[in-house]
Amino acid sequence: MTNRVELAPSLTLLRADNPSPMTAEGTNSYILGMSELAVIDPGPDESAHLARLLDVIGPRAVGCILVTHSHKDHSALAPRLAQATGAPVLAFGDSKAGRSEQMKSLAANDTIGGGEGIDLTFAPDRCLQDGEVLQVGAETITAIWTPGHMSNHMCFQWRDRLFTGDHVMGWAPSLVSPPDGDMSAYMRALERLGQIDTSAYHPGHGAVIDRPRERVAELIVHRRARETALLKALRNGPAQIAALVDRIYTNVPQGLHKAAARNVFAHLADLHARDIVHAQPALSPNAVFSYKMPN
Numbered sequence: 001m002t003n004r005v006e007l008a009p010s011l012t013l014l015r016a017d018n019p020s021p022m023t024a025e026g027t028n029s030y031i032l033g034m035s036e037l038a039v040i041d042p043g044p045d046e047s048a049h050l051a052r053l054l055d056v057i058g059p060r061a062v063g064c065i066l067v068t069h070s071h072k073d074h075s076a077l078a079p080r081l082a083q084a085t086g087a088p089v090l091a092f093g094d095s096k097a098g099r100s101e102q103m104k105s106l107a108a109n110d111t112i113g114g115g116e117g118i119d120l121t122f123a124p125d126r127c128l129q130d131g132e133v134l135q136v137g138a139e140t141i142t143a144i145w146t147p148g149h150m151s152n153h154m155c156f157q158w159r160d161r162l163f164t165g166d167h168v169m170g171w172a173p174s175l176v177s178p179p180d181g182d183m184s185a186y187m188r189a190l191e192r193l194g195q196i197d198t199s200a201y202h203p204g205h206g207a208v209i210d211r212p213r214e215r216v217a218e219l220i221v222h223r224r225a226r227e228t229a230l231l232k233a234l235r236n237g238p239a240q241i242a243a244l245v246d247r248i249y250t251n252v253p254q255g256l257h258k259a260a261a262r263n264v265f266a267h268l269a270d271l272h273a274r275d276i277v278h279a280q281p282a283l284s285p286n287a288v289f290s291y292k293m294p295n
Contacts, residue, residue, distance in 0.1 A: 004056070007208070010034050010139070011161075012056055016043040018073055021256065022117075024171050024205040027073045030163060031056050033063070036137030039087070040066045040156060040163050041204055045076035053077075054084060062087035063136040066143075068165025069153040070095045070122035074204060078122070088125035090134070091152060092143075095122055098151035100182055102273055106283065107179040113285055114177045114262070128154065146193065148186025149174040160199040168193065168215060171206035173222055177262035183223070183270040190220050227267055231291060234277060238290040241265055261285070 005013040016027040030040040062085040067075045078089045106112045130145035142157040149166045156163040166174050176183050194216040201209035209215050229248045241261050249260045265285050271277040279287035
């Protein structure tokens with residue numbers, strides 16, 4: 001995949017040079033429109049990427065900078081791009097916006113962990129509402145709130161395409177790490193996306209997804225299988241997260257077990273909220289989890 005791809009006459013993908021096990025080849029920034037533009041996910045705070053974005057933008061006006069969510073690899077360049085173009089930064093809210101009551105409660109506990117790659121300084125110029133329609137030049141863009149990977153995550157629909165940030169990617173499932181990530185919300189948002197008729201997803205990392213409904217269905221099946229595996233393990237007796245990861249993620253390299261543990265905690269928080277598992281002494285990554293036998 002090259003750094004610049006013309007996806008349509010009015011859509012350019014520009015990939016940041018920040019490859020890693022969590023970002024694939026790098027973060028995808030999108031420049032949408034003809035005479036007036038929208039930039040979706042400006043990317044990491046790298047001067048070289050800013051220069052490439054400005055080169056593609058050229059003399060054209062930028063109507064807005066849209067941020068799917070405030071992980072640094074997506075949002076950190078927004079202030080500098082806004083200063084260079086005069087465009088406002090639009091997003092659902094700051095890094096704590098949209099948290100459920102359960103996640104707010106977890107965030108109050110200093111031992112919960114999380115916070116991986118969070119842009120704590122992110123502050124949009126304007127907060128978008130779920131379903132809000134934006135007019136950018138001749139183009140119409142609809143903002144869709146999809147919490148789960150992060151509580152402030154949004155997808156953006158343009159014509160029959162959807163920019164899915166990190167909520168749906170083709171190369172890997174999303175990290176869901178409480179209190180920033182919320183598995184209950186993530187699953188609901190996946191179900192919602194599956195009801196939207198689109199021809200392609202443009203994710204925050206990796207290639208275009210040209211069978212979007214199939215990919216959403218795959219992710220739902222994958223998460224439900226993880227939940228089933230967790231419950232099967234807990235039926236054999238109480239366990240902590242590290243032991244559950246070792247039992248369930250047998251085909252995942254050891255270097256990714258830390259991320260896997262955060263996903264397991266997200267699943268367990270969801271199951272705890274549904275009164276299916278018990279956490280002793282309280283819900284946290286260090287708790288001993290047990291299966292609650294139905295009455």
